[in-house]
Amino acid sequence: MCLFTRKYPEKYITGKVYEDTGIGTDIAGNIRGVPGVTVKLYSVRKVDLSKDADDDGVSLYREKLIMTTKTNENGEYRFYVRDGTYSLSIDLDTLPEGKGVTESNVFIERVSSESIDFIVRDIYSIDIDLSQAKRLFIGEAAVVNPTLRDQYGCKLSAKVKCSSDDAVRSQENILEFKPGNFERKWVNLNIATGSVFRQFPVEVRMPEAPLIERIDIAYKNGIIDEKAKILLYLYAMFDKGKIMRGFGAEDRPIKSGTLIMEEILDYIRRKDADSILVETAKRYIASAVPPLDKEYRSPGGFFKIHYTTTGIHAVPGEDLNGNGIPDYIELVASSFDEVKNITCNIRRFRTPIIEPGKDALDVYVFNLDGKYGVTVASRYYGGGSNAPRRASSYICIDNNYSRSKGFKLSRDDCMRVTVAHEFFHSVQYAYNLDADKWWKEACATWNEDEIYSSVNDYVQYLKNYFSNPQKSLEEDTYSRVLFAKYLSEKWGGYEIIRRIWEIQATRYRKSVNAIDAALREQFGNEDIGTVFDGFTAWNFNPAQYYKEGAAWNASVSVSNIYSEYPVPETRGTLNHLASNYQLFKLGKINNRKLKITIEGSDKYKWGFKIQKRRISDGYCEIAGISSKEGVSRAEIIINDCANKYSEICLIPANLEKEKDGGVYSYSANFME
Template sequence: MSAQPTRTPLLVVVVAVLAALLAAPVAQAEAPAAGPPGAAPASGSQARQALVAAQSILRGDSDVLARGSASSASSDGDATLALRDLVLLKDQLTGADREAAERLLARPTGGNQDPQDDGYSVPEATPVCSADVCVHYVATTRDAATPAYVNTALATLTSVHNTYVGAGYREPKGDGTRGGGSNLMDIYLSDIGDAGLYGYCTTDDKTAFKAPWARSAYCVLDNDYARSEFGDANTAEENLQVTAAHEYFHAVQYAYDFKEDSWLLEATATWAEDELFDAVNDNVQYLGYSPLTRPRLPMDSSGGGFFYGTFVFFRFLTERFPAAQGGLPTLVRDIWRKADGTKGAPDQYSWQAVATVLRGKKTTAAKAFTAFAEANRRPAQTYDEGAANRYPKARLADSLTLGVRQFRREVRLSHLTSATYRLTPGGALRNKAFKLRVLLDLAPTFRGSSAIVTVYTTSGDVRRNIIKLRKDGNATKVVPFSKAGVRQVEVTLVNASGRYDCFVRGAFSCQGDSRDDRQVQRFSARAFR
């Protein structure tokens, strides 16, 4: 793994089971607990949690629809990631637990061995295949798909495949003789909407789970996206389109590194679905729980569905670096090439790969995140679809109408977060000579501190002032503050740190913990003339 420490799988799915929350991150492989003399060894606790979580999600215990990935940004239930974690920990399961995991990971053609009843109960019809994709289905029972739907699914998936390959992405890894022996990408149509799922991908690759990290995948999509199960926000074909694009991108990702950080897996898959089917805009729903609405939550967080809304960061980047191949911006592809965990590849972790690609664009990840944080205060103006799709505006930390008295604030910011304060000139500040002096007392810059002071004029202009901090994090900035010409001034404080202690069972990039969380950031402001 390119001289990096051995990674430990991270359980990113948190689900309610028997009225208890299973929320522990996956740990290093642990020895099963000893049982009574003569008894079979018990399953490892983390592996058992992964099994119960996956069972719960595929049973439909979540009360919202989920696209293998959740269809509600408030859902923790992600079948694709839950199954990924189960695969990683399966060897720690014993006895009945191991058998349950094998059944859970079986393809629908495994039949009734699947305890979640996702398996076909009748022999499958002859799969319908293109040069790259095979669609598997049955013609009867509740899992049945009509010939017209099968053909639409094949055409959609083949188009998705061709788009990704045409954009320079690696094809999904072949699965050899599994899935009918075609060595093509296998997609199974099944009635999974009754469990609240749009689709999911997983792997039954028999390769030992160690580096290199490329794995084959197969995916399961719903057999009809019936309105009775999925509502009428989108048509059945639109649901098929965005789910196919999202889940197939997971299969592409697995050909690079199926153990990559969860937030990068889901954020870029959610970004991809909108790039391929821009008119559907299904991913806009995730912005309700995203860096736009939760700027104080680390952007690379892996829980609670937050990573779906983080697609907006990649939208921000690709709108600013729009160079494209095959109709798709190349920036996300280049990030996956840096995250590539195959033999001889860079095998960088998520934020490291982002930082490397941005350095090649003559900027830094910290500068890009700072610009992103400030731009999120004006999403209608700073995103191509921000106005049309009503992107939410990043929340303010505080707002105050300021007279001549001094304003002081202190905040603790964790990595990849921000806080914006709005200062509005009071009625006494009508003289055009009034200015605002902003004194910044932030954490040292090596800890990720940065700041932008933005002036909104009464004429509608927006003037961004990127503050050049001293190494100790201090700086002074003077800007106009007369009520005659200034509507408001916003001070955005940022912790753009990308420093981690990696592979310590953390919930962030590189399954690590940030070295720079809860940094104290202070500033004061006073009007004068």
């Protein structure tokens, strides 16, 4: 007979969760413990970093939950452990209502007999940063992270109740509002914990966005239905005077009408389309291209340019060489030839499909009334279960790009970038007509800067990304040229863009999947998630990383700026392929280390990049941890803060291709 005995570790981690009331003890003179609080124990393993200099001075620790316990009636807890590195955290949801803890996460480099206590205090005040929370745009969620303080003015971590009578969805500290129309609206945001209650007014309104974006926002948020959206698209393209009140006047020209026309044409081909709206659309489309009595074949022979020299659609009449062809038309033709040569002959993208019975791609030059250009599908091919739709097309560009129409750059610069942009749409139609909107516009905008790099018309659209990094990569169009630039500058030049389109032409409709497949094929361990993670780091200091970044005069929007420590546990939410930025100012820290604790909801892929800005030159050093390390919770310790770095930026990113609503949290403090 054999007896087996289990040898328990002789070491333990112990401590107390106790209430600091200012008196500190109960009647018997004992520290007043808080029972029933959940304490979590994590095993900690240091992550091996590459020898990249950017990782210098940073220690990353992966954490795994191994035990939980509740404090006993005296507020005490104990974990039996082996030698090693651990961390502890308090589950804020189990604290008594109206109370918070001074620090919710503790890092234990080595086990000792020292008691590790958590101090609980009454919450005396609630406040929020109104510069961050007083205004919401339609369709945005309110992420409420109030500042909680005790009677001494110290920050506390705690769970609070956030609510609003106007919210349509509430999840912990996240509220969503759904306005019934475009009028701005004030709502009350209620925050309560225990007996402490605060109410804050928040304005919900339409963002200052171009006309088409406002229409799309209205549709996505249920303010208008699909028929209204298509009708407004028609007005935006052909009859702007009929745009209803609330959508406002267009503050800048429409970059491209191509995707708008795609939606209109797809709608009128549907069997369930509204018959009256279909007839209205057909009437507008039939008269979209005016009679143009002249034509000119480009020197390369691939393009036939249609134009007129009379009436409101007349092109500028200068003809310096006296050959009877306006100089502007000759420049249009030579620009198309140049763009085709670089795009198709040198870089080997597909050549646009020419309509049957024709021997050239038609280009119509006339007054587009505030639109740079538009490419229109003319005949469709494929579209079966295994074959993406393709299409022949024709291109329309403006006759003079005058400042009276809202164009800021010179006539010829506007024309050149439009030629490169719209031609690339025609190229895309030779691959996959149904590729995602955001990717088509990102690549068309990328192509114009690749060929005419000195014009930089695309820069005006970058603000949409830098001011809203928390929006998914798929939620905007022209500003996503930034991602195309990142891919080409970091991951393989124009060849990676071409390969993505080649893959999209064979088996993927969703562009994110095609990008993911191309990256896996070319780089093995990389995918769209890991690449997006690096993209977020570049965007913190674009002048350092992008070839033209110094000319953008751009900085990414920072969600929170901290200069007071500790930073209590703070929660946020991110949809797929989205990020935000949390900035920690260092100041005088007396050789201490900055410890940032991060955690992402399970079953999500997360990235947590760190950017360390050097005092000496303002440049940054990148470090971080991501789902490649199998991490949902981690500690990031910056060891050499003193006299070297002015600030540290934490960049949480949801690296999922589709999954929205990922919740993450972070806290920060200095340690010796």
